[in-house]
Amino acid sequence: KQEVTQIPAALSVPEGENLVLNCSFTDSAIYNLQWFRQDPGKGLTSLLLIQSSQREQTSGRLNASLDKSSGRSTLYIAASQPGDSATYLCAVRWEWATSGTYKYIFGTGTRLKVLA
Amino acid sequence: NAGVTQTPKFQVLKTGQSMTLQCAQDMNHEYMSWYRQDPGMGLRLIHYSVGAGITDQGEVPNGYNVSRSTTEDFPLRLLSAAPSQTSVYFCASSYSGNSYNSPLHFGNGTRLTVT
Numbered sequence: 327k328q329e330v331t332q333i334p335a336a337l338s339v340p341e342g343e344n345l346v347l348n349c350s351f352t353d354s355a356i357y358n359l360q361w362f363r364q365d366p367g368k369g370l371t372s373l374l375l376i377q378s379s380q381r382e383q384t385s386g387r388l389n390a391s392l393d394k395s396s397g398r399s400t401l402y403i404a405a406s407q408p409g410d411s412a413t414y415l416c417a418v419r420w421e422w423a424t425s426g427t428y429k430y431i432f433g434t435g436t437r438l439k440v441l442a
Numbered sequence: 443n444a445g446v447t448q449t450p451k452f453q454v455l456k457t458g459q460s461m462t463l464q465c466a467q468d469m470n471h472e473y474m475s476w477y478r479q480d481p482g483m484g485l486r487l488i489h490y491s492v493g494a495g496i497t498d499q500g501e502v503p504n505g506y507n508v509s510r511s512t513t514e515d516f517p518l519r520l521l522s523a524a525p526s527q528t529s530v531y532f533c534a535s536s537y538s539g540n541s542y543n544s545p546l547h548f549g550n551g552t553r554l555t556v557t
Contacts, residue, residue: 335482360545369532370485372545415484417546427492428538429500430475430546434484 328353328420332433339406340441347401347436349416354394357419357428361390361401364413364435373414374401406440413437443468448533448549455523455556463518463552465533471547472538474516478502478529479551485532491516492538523556530554 329352339345349359358377362370374383374390376399382391389402403410415435421428449464467474475490477500487500489508497508505527507519516535520527531552537544 332484369550370534370548372547375545417485419546427496427498428473429487429490429498430534430536431487431501432477432485434482 328418328431330416330418330431330433332414332416332436334436335434336437336439338439338441341406341408343406343440345403345406345438347403347414347438349399349401349418349433351397351399351418351431353420354397355420356394357421359390359392359399359419360417360430361388361399362415362417364415366412370415403438406438408440408442411438411440445469446533446535446547446549448531448552450552451550453552453554455520455554457523457525457556459523460519460521461523463520463531463533463554465516465518465549466514467533467535467547468514469535469537469547470513471535471544472513474510474533474535475500476506476508476516476518477532477534478527479532480529488518488531525556528554528556 331350360375361373376392387404392399413435417430417432446467472493476488477485486502491497491510533549534546536546
């Protein structure tokens with residue numbers, strides 16, 4: 327069964343700190359992995375997508391890495407700001423070539439609070 | 443492009459009532475899916491579809507029906523609402539196929555309360 331886990335569930339850090347959010351998945355035969363941000367009461371905003379053949383992706387202060395063999399991805403946020411406070415979710419796409427089907431499974435998210 | 447459009451934004455139902463949550467996308471995405479989000483549970487996959495006429499069950503399909511008669515639309519039906527179905531529902535879509543690595547696009551969600 328494909329499962330995605332995110333630890334910790336919540337994180338509180340002072341402004342300016344560099345931080346790492348973790349995402350683990352049970353089946354290493356992934357197609358891609360995506361990181362999202364969700365503000366309270368809002369929808370999901372895509373941050374980064376890593377293809378299965380890639381090791382990392384960067385966008386501004388965000389860097390996402392992927393290690394398929396260990397079933398892990400990390401989201402690195404540099405020089406955190408209060409505006410980074412949100413819930414961060416990862417989603418893994420698995421697909422099955424024989425049936426032509428695929429699906430995305432989400433982790434439970436990490437709720438981040440950056441203190442001014 | 444409007445992206446992924448969900449209606450309604452809010453809905454209150456009484457136990458036993460039925461209703462349909464609408465989802466439409468104008469990006470010609472083959473893949474469409476429904477998730478529910480409950481506090482502390484992340485997003486759980488209800489049903490998904492990889493193309494018109496094809497649907498499959500996700501992690502929590504009980505109490506929900508779907509159909510995919512067109513590429514654009516993927517409605518979610520609650521046949522007999524229960525308080526346990528009180529949640530925020532999100533529709534998401536993406537391209538499929540080996541030549542794409544398209545991000546998953548989300549609608550703004552429907553907040554459903556069943557009393």
